[in-house]
Amino acid sequence: MMKNTRIILLFLFVSLFTAQLALGQYNSIRPFALGLRGCPDGGGANARFFFNDLLSAEAQFNVSGGTQGGAGKAMMGGGLLMLNAMLYGPEFRLFVGGGAHYGSWERYRDISKATSVFGFDAIIGLEYTFNVPISVSLDYKPAFNYISGVTYMPNNVFGLGIRYYFGAWENHIDTKADSRE
Secondary structure (H helix, E strand, O other): OHHHHHHHHHHHHHHHHHHHHHHHOOOOOOOEEEEEEEEOOEEEEEEEEEOOOOEEEEEEEEEEOOOOOOOOOEEEEEEEEEEEEEEOOOOEEEEEEEEEEEEEEOOOOOOOOOEEEEEEEEEEEEEEEOOOOEEEEEEEOOEEEOOOOOEEEOOOOEEEEEEEEEOOHHHHHHHHHHHHO
């Protein structure tokens, strides 16, 4: 089960990255980013694609060793659709959105059997982009599972991320220069 989940998530990340590179040959307006997200109880990797300045999609893969409150290990893959708003110029960005996740979760540390879970996520965060194609972000991402009853997912809720942007970075720099004039 977990091996299949890993293969599917790897396939999704590679597909998203390959599709963006192919699109980049024809339209280099939108940036694409790959990054890491650290959490107090784990971490993961993500890929973000911007459809336009206001709308982006993100694929995430997160793992957790368990929480202080007693929740057990988790491994989740998911997708988010986010609205973006620039604050104080194009360097600061507020993002808010939602999506879904699928994976496995040992609901309690004292039960070693992981169960499959599916649920919905919300996200709100801030991102700062430096004068190089690197950004840092801080986010809050609560999640709710809808298998075996509605349950709150306490793993990977708060995240600190770092991303590297590919493609269209020249347009981002031009936008910054235009906004300062």
